[in-house]
Amino acid sequence: MDIIKHVAPLCYLCFYLFTSPLVTSVNVDHHLLSVQWPNSYCSVPFTSKTAGRKIPKCRRRIPQEFTIHGLWPQGSNSQRLRDCVNNSLPAGLSRTKKVLDKFMELQNVLHKIWPSLDNDDLAFWINQWESHGSCSGLEEQWVTATKRLYELADVAKLTGKFKVNTLYTVDEVQSIISSVTKWVTTVKCSIDRNGHIVFHEIHFCADASARILKNCSEIPGWNASRGCTTNRAIFPPLP
Template sequence: MPRLDTISRFLISVGIILCSAVGASAQDRRQNAPGEFDFYVLSLSWSPSFCEAASERGNNGRGTQAQCGGRPYSFVVHGLWPQYERGFPEYCQRPSPRLARSIMSSMLDLMPAPGLIYNEWDKHGTCSGLGERAYFEAIRKARATVKIPEEFLQLSEPKTVAPDELETAFIKVNPGLSNSAISVTCDSKRLSEVRICLSKDLQFHSCEEIDRRACRRDQVLMPPVRGG
């Protein structure tokens, strides 16, 4: 009987390994293949949190200065990220096609740091299956799809907010957006980002895995907009 029990456990273990391998190979068949993904995540970073955290770390590099100078940024675009239902591709072309400086400059109103724009193209844009100009046009269209609640456009004082309350505010002003298509991320105390899932044609899209990685704090701090 002990021998049979050992054999049974061994066979079960082999079965689990084989099933895992099959699942991995199914993912690997399109892993990092440009254009082969399920949906996008539009990531909107709360710029005052980014700048406050950078200051605490002593990070005053040129990229940080570009975003964290005197201009009153609120939500800025971190990126538009191709996603699988489980996991995501990245760096789908090595080396990546060089991004034209004129395209980078044209995006500074939404993504106020040149280094961020170049990195987003290398890491995420190359996975979209789009050319450089079309990818950044998609970012602009995706951003235009999402309305920011008015109370967060000119935040003049620190605000403490529950992540659920923030999601509800976005859902209220964006018809068709549900709480299964939006998540809030945070660091140890501050709001970091609002992430909204969009289909390839930039319609709101349910994304359970993104929601599972959401902030679990009861409340988060939103530092005020600079100059507010």
């Protein structure tokens, strides 16, 4: 068992190292800390390259509290920055290994606040690093920054503040979030398997260094919501 425990992370490292795209680094304007309502994630279809639109096959037991989706660097005009991997293979190996080591160091906490809802946690974390964190310029500190911003935003205090299957307006949701966390955010809605609009994610904003939270309303072009096309929506119950 000890051998498997140590070999598995190296297997993930090798897989992502040799399948990652090679692109140059970019300038970061700010970051979004995305936290998700697990029931929404598990009821909203996503697009698969191989299977088309499908519902996630979530774990039997999923948290009933907001969990981290990821920390996403944004460029100017809030352009999402993705898939930034060093062109040098030795350098890529070095930086990815450092990030992997940081994940393993903090895994006891991350399993609770940053779980995968439908996959292996480590695979989920590395995917988020490769897709988003690699563009942050923070290297392994991106992992620490994600955890710290989650704590600074007092996300855990939102547990129980929203009743499932109860209609809320975006303004009502924003009011509750700001009263609990003291921050102005962006709320994301999605369409569930039944065609209903549901509240899905909350996006907190942070500076380019991912050290300081800021009101999202300070960012040019900010909107209070994304995808919330109806006057009211719900936080769905367990699917």
